Amino acid sequence: MNIILLGPPGAGKGTQANLLVEHHGMRQLSTGDMLRAAVKAETPVGLQAKAVMERGELVSDEIVSALIDAELLAMGEHVGAIFDGYPRTAAQAHSLDEILGKHGRELDHVIELAVDEDALVDRITGRFTCAKCGEGYHDRYKQPEVAGVCDKCGSTDFKRRPDDTEETVRTRMAEYRAKTAPILPIYEERGIVQRVDGMAAIGDVTSAIEKVLASA
Numbered sequence: 001m002n003i004i005l006l007g008p009p010g011a012g013k014g015t016q017a018n019l020l021v022e023h024h025g026m027r028q029l030s031t032g033d034m035l036r037a038a039v040k041a042e043t044p045v046g047l048q049a050k051a052v053m054e055r056g057e058l059v060s061d062e063i064v065s066a067l068i069d070a071e072l073l074a075m076g077e078h079v080g081a082i083f084d085g086y087p088r089t090a091a092q093a094h095s096l097d098e099i100l101g102k103h104g105r106e107l108d109h110v111i112e113l114a115v116d117e118d119a120l121v122d123r124i125t126g127r128f129t130c131a132k133c134g135e136g137y138h139d140r141y142k143q144p145e146v147a148g149v150c151d152k153c154g155s156t157d158f159k160r161r162p163d164d165t166e167e168t169v170r171t172r173m174a175e176y177r178a179k180t181a182p183i184l185p186i187y188e189e190r191g192i193v194q195r196v197d198g199m200a201a202i203g204d205v206t207s208a209i210e211k212v213l214a215s216a
Contacts, residue, residue, distance in 0.1 A: 007113030113198030
């Protein structure tokens with residue numbers, strides 16, 4: 001099973017990708033993570049990417065394609081792939097087709113976690129965490145049982161991400177729409193795009209994704 005998982009920051013894409021990895025033994029291929037790992041490991045592609053980055057240039061599609069090609073080869077044919085952050089352009093979508101074909105794979109589903117922008121703003125701007133153990137809370141949906149005291153570790157120190165502001169969230173949404181606009185028509189024409197309600201409870205989103213996967 002090979003899928004592209006789409007969704008703006010805060011839609012729960014990372015959570016669902018982790019569950020797919022856990023339940024199905026799939027591999028999440030995040031191009032950003034793969035690039036950092038290749039640079040750190042000083043692989044041939046990593047060294048090439050490092051040189052480009054040190055010149056202040058953007059990493060080319062060819063380098064990203066080489067990363068994905070190498071990862072699919074290392075994974076073996078029986079491990080499913082979750083593509084995260086790639087493709088973002090029509091050219092990358094066609095490159096992905098070529099890479100998958102080279103490894104005897106094909107793209108089964110493009111799953112988008114659909115969100116309501118105003119509700120997403122509310123979800124993200126209200127969240128905060130325990131500074132000690134990382135337990136998550138929300139101004140409206142999940143307050144500590146005892147005000148100001150973490151349920152899990154008893155700490156009284158909490159923190160918020162500085163970029164969890166309405167302006168930042170709406171900017172992220174605009175960027176997401178701009179990035180997905182070029183590729184969605186390609187996959188919609190093939191009839192493989194499925195949308196699930198990303199604003200639903202985590203378990204309900206997982207169930208919806210499982211139904212999509214079972215329809216293959």
